[in-house]
Amino acid sequence: MTALLVAVGAALGCPARYLVWQAFNSRELFGWGTLTVNVVASLLLGGVLAHVAAAGSSASATVLIAFCGAFSTYSTFAVETEGMGGWRGAMYAALTLAAGLVAAAIGWQIGAAG
Secondary structure, X not given: OHHHHHHHHHHHHHHHHHHHHHHHOOOOOOOHHHXXXXXXXXXXXXXXXXXXXXXXXXXXXXXXXXXXXXXXXXHHHHHHHHHHOHHHHXXXXXXXXHHHHHHHHHHHHHHHHO
16 A cells, blocks of 8 residues: 555656656756755655654655655756756755755644644
C-alpha cells in the first residue's frame, strides 16, 4: 500500500513541477521556477513533518512527502547554479537555501499548530 501512495504522490508532483517551472521561468538565466518549487516543497515538508511528529504517521503524509520529492529538484538547482556561475550563481544558491530554510520553519510552525 505504501508503494502505491508514493507512486500517487510522485505522479502528481512531477507534472506540477513542470507546470510551475514553465510558468515562472523566463528567458533570463535565473531559475525562478526551480526556486519556487523548492521553496514551496520546503514549506509543505516542514508542515507535514511537524504534523506527523505530533499526530503520528498517516497515508496523506506519505502522499505529500512523495509529492514533494517529485515536485522539488536538487539536480536542476545544481545545473542552474553552475550555469549562472560567479556572483549570480552564488546569489541564487544563497537565496534558494535561505528561502528554503525559512519556508520549512514557517511550515513547521503551521504544521505544529494544526
